[in-house]
Structures are given as C-alpha cells and as structure tokens.
Amino acid sequence: MNWRDIILQHFQPNISRLTLAADPDGLLLEEDILTALGEMGFEIISFGDPVAFRYAYESKYRCRWDHGEAAELIVVVRGSEQELRRLPYDIWKAGRKLSFTLADIFPKLSYPVVASLERFYLDRLYRAYAEYGGGELGERATKEFILKHVFGIVPELINSPVELLKMLLSRHCNMVSVPPMLDEYLVKSLRKKTIFQNWPLEDIVLRREAFFAFLQTKWNQFLKSLAGGGSFEEVPFDHYDIRVYIDDLFLEGHLQPVPVAGPEALPEWAKAGVLFDKRSEDRKRLEGLVEKIKKDLPEETATYRDWQRLAVLWAEMLVLNDELTGDVKTGGKAKIEELHETIEERFASWMIRRYGSLVNLPYTSRPVMLHHIPRYLAYRRSRGGARKTALVVMDGLALDQWLIMRRVLAEKRRKWRFEESQVFAWVPTLTSISRQALFAAEPPLYFKDSLTTTQKEERHWRKFWEDCGVQRSSIFYRKASGSEPVKEIEEALSPQLEIIGLVIDKVDRIMHGMELGTAGMHQQVRLWAEQGCLMELVEYLLTYEFDVFLTSDHGNITAAGKGRLPDGILAETRGERARIYDNEAFRRQVQEKVENALPWPGFGLPADCYVLLARGRYAFVSEGEEVMSHGGISLEEVIVPFVRIWEEH
Numbered sequence: 275m276n277w278r279d280i281i282l283q284h285f286q287p288n289i290s291r292l293t294l295a296a297d298p299d300g301l302l303l304e305e306d307i308l309t310a311l312g313e314m315g316f317e318i319i320s321f322g323d324p325v326a327f328r329y330a331y332e333s334k335y336r337c338r339w340d341h342g343e344a345a346e347l348i349v350v351v352r353g354s355e356q357e358l359r360r361l362p363y364d365i366w367k368a369g370r371k372l373s374f375t376l377a378d379i380f381p382k383l384s385y386p387v388v389a390s391l392e393r394f395y396l397d398r399l400y401r402a403y404a405e406y407g408g409g410e411l412g413e414r415a416t417k418e419f420i421l422k423h424v425f426g427i428v429p430e431l432i433n434s435p436v437e438l439l440k441m442l443l444s445r446h447c448n449m450v451s452v453p454p455m456l457d458e459y460l461v462k463s464l465r466k467k468t469i470f471q472n473w474p475l476e477d478i479v480l481r482r483e484a485f486f487a488f489l490q491t492k493w494n495q496f497l498k499s500l501a502g503g504g505s506f507e508e509v510p511f512d513h514y515d516i517r518v519y520i521d522d523l524f525l526e527g528h529l530q531p532v533p534v535a536g537p538e539a540l541p542e543w544a545k546a547g548v549l550f551d552k553r554s555e556d557r558k559r560l561e562g563l564v565e566k567i568k569k570d571l572p573e574e575t576a577t578y579r580d581w582q583r584l585a586v587l588w589a590e591m592l593v594l595n596d597e598l599t600g601d602v603k604t605g606g607k608a609k610i611e612e613l614h615e616t617i618e619e620r621f622a623s624w625m626i627r628r629y630g631s632l633v634n635l636p637y638t639s640r641p642v643m644l645h646h647i648p649r650y651l652a653y654r655r656s657r658g659g660a661r662k663t664a665l666v667v668m669d670g671l672a673l674d675q676w677l678i679m680r681r682v683l684a685e686k687r688r689k690w691r692f693e694e695s696q697v698f699a700w701v702p703t704l705t706s707i708s709r710q711a712l713f714a715a716e717p718p719l720y721f722k723d724s725l726t727t728t729q730k731e732e733r734h735w736r737k738f739w740e741d742c743g744v745q746r747s748s749i750f751y752r753k754a755s756g757s758e759p760v761k762e763i764e765e766a767l768s769p770q771l772e773i774i775g776l777v778i779d780k781v782d783r784i785m786h787g788m789e790l791g792t793a794g795m796h797q798q799v800r801l802w803a804e805q806g807c808l809m810e811l812v813e814y815l816l817t818y819e820f821d822v823f824l825t826s827d828h829g830n831i832t833a834a835g836k837g838r839l840p841d842g843i844l845a846e847t848r849g850e851r852a853r854i855y856d857n858e859a860f861r862r863q864v865q866e867k868v869e870n871a872l873p874w875p876g877f878g879l880p881a882d883c884y885v886l887l888a889r890g891r892y893a894f895v896s897e898g899e900e901v902m903s904h905g906g907i908s909l910e911e912v913i914v915p916f917v918r919i920w921e922e923h
Contacts, residue, residue: 276397276400276401277379277396277397277400278304278306278307278310280378280379281301281302281307281374282307282310282311282314284372285311285314285316285348286314287314287315287346288346289370290346290369290370291339291344291345291346291347292346292347292349292365292368292369292370293316293346293347293348293349293369293370293371293372294348294349294351294358294361294365294366294369294370294371294372295348295349295350295351295371295372295373295374296351296353296354296355296356296357296358296371296372296373296374297350297351297352297373297374298352298353298354298357298375299374299375299376299389300352300393300635300636301374301375301376301379301393302318302348302350302374303318303320303350303393303634303635303636304393304396304635305393305394305577305578305628305631305632305635306631308630308631308634308635309627309628309630309631311348312630312631315346316346316347316348317334317335317345317346317347317348318347318348318349318350318634319331319334319335319347319348319349319350320349320350320351320352320634321349321350321351321352321360321361323741324362326716326720328362329720330719330720331349331365333880333881334719334881335347349361349365349369350634354373355371355373358371376388376389379400380399380400380403381410382403382406382408382409382410382411383403383410383411383416383419383420384411384412384413384415384416384417386413386455387413387416387417387420387453387455387456388416388420390453390454390455390456391420391424391453392451392453392636392639393636394451394577394579395424395425398423398424399420399423399424401423402419402423402424406419414459417455417456417459420456421456421459421460425445425450425452425456426444427441427460429459429460429463429464430463432464432467433467433469434469435469435470435473435508435509435510436510436513436515436516438464438470438473439509439510439513439516440515440516442478442479442485443516443519446482446485446486446528447519447522447523447526447528449482449579449583451639451640453639454480457479457480460479461475461476461479461480464479474488481693482693483691483692483693483694484691486528486529487691489509489523489528489529490529490530492508492509492511493509493511493529493532493547494532495508496509496511496544497532497534497540497544497547497548498534500539500540500541500544501534501535501536501537501539501540502536503539511544512541512544517543520543520544520546520547521546521562522566523547524546524547524559525546525559525562525563525566526563526566526587526590527590529547531546531547531548531549531555532547532548532549533548533549534548534549537550553598556594556597556598557598559594560591560594560595560598560606561606563587563590563591563594564591564606564609564610564613566587567584567587567588567591567613567617568613570583570584570587571584571616571617571620572584572620572624574623574624574627576624578628578632578642578698581621581624581909581913582695582696582913584617584909585673585696585909585910585913586673586696588617588673588674588909588910589672589673589674589676589677589910590674590677591610592674592792592910593674593677593678593796595610596792596793596796614891615890615891617909618890618891618908618909619890621907621908621909621912622872622889622890622907625701625907625912626874626875629698629701629877630875630877630878632698633717633877633878637649637650637653638650638653640695640916641695641697641916642697642698643697643698643699643700643711644697644698644699644700644708644709644711644712644825644827644914645700645711645712645714645715645716645717646697646715647665647697647712647715647823647825647916648665648712648713648715648735648738648739649715651663651665651821651823652738652739652742654821655742655821656742659821660819660820660821661772662771662772662773662774662818662819662820662821663772663773663774663820663821663823664773664774664775664776664815664820664821664822664823665774665775665776665823665824665825666776666778666808666811666812666822666823666824666825667709667712667775667776667777667778667824667825667826667827668778668780668781668824668825668826669705669709669777669778669779669780669781669782669826669827670705670779670781670782670785670826670827670828670829670830670904671781671799671826671829671914671915672795672826672829672830672831672910672911672914673696673829673910673913673914673915674792674796674910675781675795675796675799675829676826676914676915676917678796678799678800678803679799679800679803679808680692680694680917682800682803682804683803683808683809683812683919686804686806686809687809687813687921689921689922689923690812690919690920690921690922691919691920691921691922692917692918692919693917693918693920694915694916694917695915695916695917696913696914696915696916697825697913697914697915697916698912698913698914699826699827699828699829699911699912699913699914700717700718700828700878701874701877701885701887701906701907701912702849702851702852702854702874702885702887702905702906702907703827703828703829703851703852703904703905703906703907703911703912704828704847704849704852704904704905705728705782705827705828706724706725706726706727706728706847707725708827708828709728709731709777709827709828710724710725710728710730710731710734712825712827713731713732713734713735713738713751713775714731714734714735714738715734715738716734717878717879718878718879718880718883719878719879719880721734722880722883725847725854725880725883726846726847731751731775731777732751732775735749735751735775736749736751739773744772744773745772748770748771748772748773749771749772749773750766750767750768750771750773750774750775751774751775751776752766752775752776752777753776753777753779754776754777754778754779755778755779755780755783756778756779756780756781756802756807756808757780757807760806760807760810760811760814763776763811764811764814767814769818774815774820776811778807778808780802780807781799781802781826784798784799784802785830785902785903785904786902788902791832791900791902792832795830795902812824812919816919816920816921821918821920822918822919822920823916823917823918823919824915824916824917824919825914825915825916825917826914826915827914828904828911828912828914829904829908829910829911829912829913829914830902830903830904830910830911831851831891831902831903831904831906831908831910831911832891832900832901832902833850833851833888833891833892833893833895833900833901833902833903833906834891834892834893834898834899834900835892835893835894835895835896835897835898835899835900835901836868836869836870836888836892836893836894836897837868837894837896837897838894838895838896839853839864839867839868839871839886839894840864840867840868841853841855841860841864849894849903849904849905850888850893850894850895850901850903850905851887851888851892851893851894851903851904851905851906851911852885852886852887852888852905852906853885853886853887853894854883854884854885854886855884855885855886856882856883856884857882857884858884860884861873861884861885861886864886865886870888870889870890870892871886871887871888871889872886872887872888872889872907873885873886873887874886874887874907887905887906887907888905888906890908891908
C-alpha cells in the first residue's frame with residue numbers, strides 16, 4: 275500500500291457522477307493519482323474562476339448528463355473543506371463531498387514541513403513513515419527525518435569536503451529539488467562546521483548553476499596545479515567517491531574541458547576534463563551521449579521529469595552532432611536516426627497515456643506546462659519576489675536552439691546567470707493554441723472562440739494580471755519581429771511598468787523559411803543571437819530591475835513528407851503536422867485513408883475539437899518533401915525551455 279491508495283480507495287466507479295473534493299495540498303493533482311483516476315473513468319476539473327468553471331462544467335459535463343451519457347466528474351477545490359462553499363450552490367448541493375490533506379496521511383510529522391515537499395517525493399516519505407514507530411515530531415525533527423529518508427542527507431555526518439561534494443553532486447546532477455526551508459536548515463547546520471568556513475554554501479547548495487560554475491573554476495585550478503607538479507586540496511576531485519562523477523559531468527555538459535600545458539603529467543581519469551583535440555573530443559562525447567540516451571530512455575511508467583531530462587540530453591546531442599562534419603557525422607548518422615525513431619515512438623505512447631495528467635499539476639515550485647507559467651510568476655511575486663516581472667516568449671524556439679542562444683549570451687554577457695528548466699507545450703503545438711494557453715494561463719478549453727488566432731493574447735494577459743490585483747496601466751504586451759531596432763521596443767516600455775509580456779517571432783520566421791534542416795536552424799539562430807537584439811532587450815529589463823524569464827510556445831522538428839491529406843474542406847485548421855476537425859466522423863474518414871496519422875485524445879481542448887497528428891517525424895506534405903515544422907507531439911516540439919536570467923553583481 276502507498277499513500278495514493280489512501281486516496282484512491284474513496285473513488286469507485288458508479289458511486290456518484292459528481293464528487294467535490296477539498297484538496298489544499300494538491301494531492302488529487304499528483305501525476306500518478308491523475309493517471310489512475312483517468313484510467314478508472316473519472317474526469318477532473320479544478321475550480322478557479324467561477325465564470326470559466328461554469329462554462330467548462332456546462333459545456334463538457336452537464337450537457338452530457340442531460341443526454342443520458344455516463345460521465346463521472348471530480349471537482350477539485352484547492353482549499354479546506356469549508357472552501358467547498360465557494361462552489362455554485364446547485365453543484366455544492368448535488369455533489370458527494372470529500373477532503374484530503376497531508377496531515378491525514380502523515381499525522382506524526384510537522385505539516386508545514388511536509389507540505390513544502392514536491393509531491394514527487396511523497397513515495398519515499400511514505401515508505402519511511404510506514405516504518406516509523408515513534409511519537410509526534412516537531413518542526414526540526416521533521417526536517418531531519420525528511421532530509422535523511424527522502425534525500426539521503428544527514429547533516430551531522432557531512433564533516434569533510436568529500437562528503438559535502440558527494441551530496442551536492444548527487445543532488446545537482448540528478449536535478450533533485452529540495453524545499454527552501456530544508457535547504458536553509460541544511461546550510462545552517464553545515465555553516466557551524468569550521469571546515470566549511472570558506473565554502474560558498476548559500477550559493478552552491480541552493481543553486482544548481484552556481485554549483486557547476488563553482489566546480490568549473492575549481493577544476494581549472496585543479497588541472498593547472500596538477501600539471502605543474504603541485505597538489506590541490508581545496509576540492510577533492512581525486513577522491514575515488516568523486517572521480518566516478520567526472521566522466522558524466524563533462525559528457526552532459528555541466529562542465530567544459532579545458533586546455534592544459536603538460537597534460538601528460540595528469541592521471542588518466544582526469545583527462546576526461548582536458549581539451550586535447552576538439553574534433554576528437556567532440557566525437558567521443560557524441561558517441562557517449564548517444565549511448566547514455568539509449569541507456570536512459572524512459573519507460574512507460576516514467577514521470578514527466580524523466581522526459582524533461584532526456585530532452586536536455588537530446589538537445590545537447592543535436593547541437594554537438596551538428597558541429598561535427600565529414601566522417602564523424604556520417605559515421606554515426608544511422609545510429610542517431612534509429613535512436614530518434616525509438617525516442618519518438620516511445621514519447622508518443624507516453625504522451626497519450628500521461629499527458630492529460632500534467633494539466634492540473636501544482637505549479638508553485640516550478641511550472642510543468644506553459645499555461646502554468648503566469649500562475650507561477652504571480653505566485654513568486656506574491657511570495658516576496660520582484661515586483662516587476664518580464665516574460666519574453668521566443669516563438670518556435672526549440673530546446674537545442676536555446677542551447678545555441680545561451681552559448682552566445684554567456685560569451686557576450688559574462689555576468690549573466692541562467693536558471694534553466696523545461697515545460698510542456700500544448701498539443702497540438704500550434705502557435706494559436708499553445709501560445710494563447712500561455713498568455714491566458716488556461717487550457718485551450720477556455721478560449722474556444724479564438725482557438726485559431728493569436729489576436730486575443732493581449733486581452734488574456736491583461737485579464738490574468740488584473741485578476742491578480744495589478745493595475746491595467748502597469749501591464750504591457752507586445753509582439754516584436756526581433757529585427758527592429760531595440761530602441762523601438764524600449765521606447766514603448768516604461769520603467770513604471772510592473773508586468774511585461776513580449777513575443778519575439780524571429781525564430782519562427784527563420785524556421786518557416788528554412789530549407790537546410792537542423793543545421794540551418796542552428797546557424798541562423800546563432801547569427802541572430804550575435805546581432806544583439808535579445809541581449810540589448812534583456813539588458814534593458816535587468817537595468818530597470820525586472821525579474822526576467824524566457825520561454826517558448828513550442829519547438830520544431832525536421833519532418834519528411836508522406837503525402838498530402840485528402841481532407842479538402844473538412845479540416846478547420848490545416849497544419850503540416852496537425853489537422854483539426856469539428857466532427858469526429860471527418861477525422862476518422864481522413865485517418866482511414868492515410869498512414870502515419872495519429873488521432874489525438876484532445877486533452878484540455880474544446881469538446882468539438884478533433885485532432886489528427888502526423889506520427890513521428892512525418893508531415894502532411896508531398897512525398898519526398900522535407901520541412902521544418904511544428905504542430906505534432908515530437909520531443910523537440912513539446913518540451914521547451916523555461917529560463918530565468920539575472921545578472922550577478
């Protein structure tokens with residue numbers, strides 16, 4: 275039995291067609307819970323804006339019940355049991371009422387500490403809690419219990435640089451997210467120890483990018499010292515418990531190899547971080563990345579985090595593969611093509627099974643989907659973050675293209691820092707759907723009337739922030755080409771603004787005119803980034819103390835034509851990788867006539883929106899034609915960057 279069973283036992287088919295659940299801790303919105311409830315036939319809707327909720331309730335559920343259809347709905351209210359009274363009276367009266375909290379599942383632990391955990395870690399906590407036979411634990415004891423049993427960290431046992439480094443490498447390499455209150459306790463405990471007096475614990479414990487920047491500096495010093503016949507004891511890279519991480523640190527791009535005078539004096543294990551011949555090193559790294567990706571391919575039961583991590587590795591591989599030429603690229607092409615096919619097939623299967631469970635996931639620690647981003651930014655702002663927030667949306671920027679852009683920004687602006695994560699775009703990954711969901715902070719279900727246009731983005735953006743209490747005059751939205759002088763954009767901005775939303779469509783326009791595939795995209799994105807438009811814009815925002823975030827509405831992929839669809843005037847939207855019909859019979863009629871077409875379940879879309887996607891890396895264009903496009907569910911289209919940019923002083 276696990277903690278989910280405690281909740282799921284309350285849901286059996288045919289008990290009640292309408293269940294109202296008070297869920298202050300977002301337990302019903304956890305990924306596996308949502309998947310399990312979906313497989314049992316339940317549909318879930320969160321109660322937020324009363325008007326939007328009423329529209330969804332009446333259009334998707336009430337009308338089906340009135341026609342005698344069986345549909346079992348769970349309405350989730352993010353609050354205590356008393357908060358169920360916020361629901362419309364007719365719904366409150368008709369529904370079965372339940373309540374779930376972490377305090378019910380972990381009654382002996384401090385509730386605020388447990389509530390700070392991402393739901394991803396509750397499995398580990400529940401296993402340890404099930405074996406715990408003691409009394410109630412206070413706040414401090416709960417912190418120690420969770421650090422030990424969930425994260426494998428026992429502060430009193432970390433008494434040397436080796437033990438500290440092992441803990442940090444395990445944490446940051448695996449992208450482990452520790453709650454701030456536990457981090458503060460950990461740093462405070464370590465700071466008491468004299469041996470760590472000169473270590474920048476507040477930075478390297480809390481911030482992943484700061485840790486790797488610290489390691490890079492120390493690695494450079496370590497190699498220089500060793501090559502000169504000296505010793506370097508500050509960071510124990512040569513300890514056997516640390517050496518096991520070295521290869522992967524350079525393989526995954528966390529650290530960069532550096533040239534060293536007299537490398538022959540170095541031990542063999544250290545040479546993974548030494549730059550000898552760049553071509554040879556890149557080839558070796560490419561082969562290593564391909565093998566690691568094959569080894570780390572997520573299974574059917576994988577979490578969205580597993581796919582996010584793989585997407586980053588795949589993007590690193592794409593960039594590196596493109597930088598290699600001649601025999602290096604040709605030699606591994608077949609292996610990479612085969613791996614790409616496997617990835618897309620497996621990702622599509624996972625998306626069909628698990629994508630629907632991402633929609634309602636909690637967003638307070640980090641957004642998972644695009645429509646979570648404004649809510650995350652508003653939450654950050656309400657918790658004491660910067661009053662001024664700017665979101666820059668790069669239309670069509672894929673994760674590999676962001677890596678190209680990041681390299682340019684990092685070289686030109688040495689003091690800039692990047693806190694990187696990834697989010698899922700909306701499917702179909704069409705601009706009018708995915709980007710509109712981003713600015714509306716809602717699934718596409720709620721903007722049915724503007725599904726095929728981007729004209730209402732500004733209205734969505736302003737409404738969201740006004741609902742958050744921001745004055746209309748302090749909210750700004752604009753589309754820019756990325757080619758106009760930055761002064762033109764800056765003149766429209768005012769230092770008095772609090773919320774800025776900017777769309778830059780340069781990458782998307784590059785993509786639609788691209789005939790040289792991934793290689794051409796990388797080259798053009800690099801050239802545009804070097805022109806400085808984005809740099810100057812971000813610099814302006816940072817100068818006026820904006821909290822700056824960058825994301826994309828969807829990625830793109832090189833797709834091969836397998837023939838045009840015989841849908842004539844049947845399709846409402848005719849994309850190269852996606853078709854939308856207003857009648858399921860139309861979709862079925864077209865699907866039966868073509869291969870390589872995938873009917874999409876329509877998670878979060880209006881009821882009369884029937885989507886047909888091109889499978890894998892195919893497109894609905896003429897046989898033999900190759901296009902850079904978007905709209906489908908490839909890894910490169912769906913998982914996009916979400917980055918915070920700031921300047922270190």
